[in-house]
Amino acid sequence: MGSEADQKKIINSIFTKAAEGSRIIKDAEPLRPDYVPPKLLFRDEQITAVAQIVAPILRKQRCSNVLLYGKTGTGKTATARLVLNELRLKAQEFKIPVCLCYTNCRLAGTEYRVVLDLAESVGVKIPFTGLSLGEAYSRVAAQISDNNLNFLVVLDEIDYLAKNSTGNLLYELTRSHEKLTPGGISLIGISNDLRFKEMLDPRVLSSLGEEEMVFPPYSVEELRLILKERVKLAFNDGCITEGAVNLCAALAGSEHGDARRAVDLLRVSAEVAEREGKARVEEHHIKIALQKMEQDRLIEALRVLPLQAKLILLSVIKSEDSSSTGSIYQTYLRLSSRVGVETLTARRVSGILSELDMQGLISANVLSKGRYGRSKRVSLLVSKHLVLDVLTQDPIIAAVI
Ligand SMILES: Nc1ncnc2c1ncn2[C@@H]1O[C@H](COP(=O)(O)OP(=O)(O)O)[C@@H](O)[C@H]1O
Ligand SMILES: [Mg+2]
Numbered sequence: 001m002g003s004e005a006d007q008k009k010i011i012n013s014i015f016t017k018a019a020e021g022s023r024i025i026k027d028a029e030p031l032r033p034d035y036v037p038p039k040l041l042f043r044d045e046q047i048t049a050v051a052q053i054v055a056p057i058l059r060k061q062r063c064s065n066v067l068l069y070g071k072t073g074t075g076k077t078a079t080a081r082l083v084l085n086e087l088r089l090k091a092q093e094f095k096i097p098v099c100l101c102y103t104n105c106r107l108a109g110t111e112y113r114v115v116l117d118l119a120e121s122v123g124v125k126i127p128f129t130g131l132s133l134g135e136a137y138s139r140v141a142a143q144i145s146d147n148n149l150n151f152l153v154v155l156d157e158i159d160y161l162a163k164n165s166t167g168n169l170l171y172e173l174t175r176s177h178e179k180l181t182p183g184g185i186s187l188i189g190i191s192n193d194l195r196f197k198e199m200l201d202p203r204v205l206s207s208l209g210e211e212e213m214v215f216p217p218y219s220v221e222e223l224r225l226i227l228k229e230r231v232k233l234a235f236n237d238g239c240i241t242e243g244a245v246n247l248c249a250a251l252a253g254s255e256h257g258d259a260r261r262a263v264d265l266l267r268v269s270a271e272v273a274e275r276e277g278k279a280r281v282e283e284h285h286i287k288i289a290l291q292k293m294e295q296d297r298l299i300e301a302l303r304v305l306p307l308q309a310k311l312i313l314l315s316v317i318k319s320e321d322s323s324s325t326g327s328i329y330q331t332y333l334r335l336s337s338r339v340g341v342e343t344l345t346a347r348r349v350s351g352i353l354s355e356l357d358m359q360g361l362i363s364a365n366v367l368s369k370g371r372y373g374r375s376k377r378v379s380l381l382v383s384k385h386l387v388l389d390v391l392t393q394d395p396i397i398a399a400v401i
Pocket of ligand 1: 263
């Protein structure tokens with residue numbers, strides 16, 4: 001324990017640094033995940049196409065619905081927001097009444113919350129709870145037809161709605177142009193999940209996918225140039241080396257060219273360098289940042305595992321010496337009865353082990369195909385301490401660790 005004077009000195013130096021601000025970062029805003037840069041590189045084709053699709057809104061017509069697809073960090077959200085911003089400005093310039101809404105379905109979380117966003121955009125008040133989805137939606141629809149509104153809605157991460165809800169809202173929205181006269185709703189749906197079409201009601205899909213556009217991943221070279229632009233906006237001159245930027249691009253491009261990951265790496269590496277008291281981000285800071293991000297990703301993946309999967313993972317750890325599926329199942333039986341949850345069959349447990357394998361948390365290799373089915377050798381692929389740390393945060397699991 002330091003003396004009183006020592007403690008004050010520590011606190012003082014932390015606060016002085018905070019008050020002086022960052023030496024590396026001149027503006028943190030461009031490093032935020034939802035920042036829309038003034039210019040998007042390598043996306044002229046997509047921007048032009050989206051602008052052409054939505055342009056009829058300015059002639060007071062409905063526009064075609066469109067689906068934008070592509071892996072994460074390929075610029076879909078940024079493209080949609082950029083075009084929407086310009087559309088709003090143009091409508092103001094020409095005094096054309098338009099009604100625009102951008103909402104992220106994953107962040108909204110439920111169909112009802114999406115309707116709340118729509119309601120706010122069309123200027124109708126809806127209580128936070130108490131109405132059925134149908135009633136809430138009818139009020140939005142009534143407002144649109146009563147006021148003859150031309151409503152353009154961007155539903156970002158729309159796959160979340162298809163996976164986690166009844167699908168009623170998408171159904172209502174896509175057939176609105178048959179029902180709503182006058183006024184109308186046009187939709188831009190955005191999805192990171194390429195298989196999401198398979199989950200949609202065919203009627204919804206045929207309406208939503210009037211137009212479709214795929215956003216390809218960026219090449220490492222493209223990422224490098226995107227990062228260089230971002231560095232100019234966010235970093236003080238000379239506060240990151242060229243080698244560090246190149247490494248960021250190479251690492252972010254190693255899975256698929258993901259600009260979000262690239263920008264996240266920049267931000268986290270600046271934090272790392274700053275905490276080390278350095279005035280410049282160098283390559284080794286990027287490597288530390290990558291480890292930190294991967295660890296955060298892993299912690300999050302472990303945290304959100306269902307209870308049974310957590311128990312099974314714990315069983316893997318606790319049956320370390322004999323890591324066959326049989327002995328893991330024995331451990332699981334013991335743990336699950338102590339916890340007091342439903343006991344799954346060996347077959348279900350084996351299925352969950354395969355899922356954990358697919359998530360990269362364990363590896364499960366088939367050992368032999370004996371009379372009693374296949375036996376697998378299972379081993380943990382991630383740090384045991386980290387897994388135990390995260391599992392302890394779950395009070396039910398903590399009781400048997
Ligand atoms: N072409 C681009 N030029 C500049 N920055 C980009 C470009 N594409 C993506 N970004 C940046 O990368 C991050 C992720 O982009 P985003 O549009 O959110 O991707 P998506 O919605 O496809 O997952 C954002 O910070 C965004 O500003
Ligand atoms: Mg997005």
